[in-house]
Amino acid sequence: AQSVTQLGSHVSVSEGALVLLRCNYSSSVPPYLFWYVQYPNQGLQLLLKYTSAATLVKGINGFEAEFKKSETSFHLTKPSAHMSDAAEYFCAVSDQGTGGFKTIFGAGTRLFVKA
Amino acid sequence: NAGVTQTPKFQVLKTGQSMTLQCAQDMNHNSMYWYRQDPGMGLRLIYYSASEGTTDKGEVPNGYNVSRLNKREFSLRLESAAPSQTSVYFCASSELTRVWYEQYFGPGTRLTVT
DSSP states (O other): OOEEEEEOSEEEEETTSOEEEEEEEEOSSOOEEEEEEEOTTSOEEEEEEEOSSOSEEEOGGGOEEEEEGGGTEEEEEESSOOGGGOEEEEEEEEEEETTEEEEEEOOOEEEEEEO | OOOEEEEOSEEEEOTTOOEEEEEEESSOOSEEEEEEEOTTSOEEEEEEESSTTOOEEOSOOTTEEEEEOSSSBEEEEESSOOGGGOEEEEEEEEOOSSTTOOOEEOOOEEEEEO
16 A cells, blocks of 8 residues: 655755755555645645656756655755745655555645744 | 636534535546645545546545536535534646646635534
């Protein structure tokens, strides 16, 4: 069965510092992995997705994530945090099971950016 | 192009009351979903509709019913609201052409049941 674990419900960084949000997954078949971002009082929007074309995936707003099969990880990074990055980030895994396509979301990591 | 729209944005119900949350998308997507979001639990799938005319249970379907009215609209009904259903509800839609589909989310409905 699929599952997603996001390490750290809250992460705080200073403006200009590296952002690292951790995600580990389990899936019985090759997974498709996503990072979504949720700004306050809004729905989720896609940051980036891994679909097996390349292990390093670049997304919007300077974010990128690397798929590491041996570690079952898909961590999200950004070299330099900006105040506007403050939001909640969700990792998700999707695969095709007996019931069709299913997506499972992690519990989320809230990113705080200090001036 | 409005994307995914949800009504209402906010709702307060008393225990035992019923209500329907409305969702519509204008992207001609085949699949639609209802999630609830609770603190520390991420998003949990309530029901989904892979295509017009079909609906299936997700992870937490108890206490809810859905209707896929047409390709654009997917409603969620609470027949007898309970305080445990206090949550933020999100509707989403996607294409179903490949397993690496992404979902497009509405702005959410904040529901409080007293």
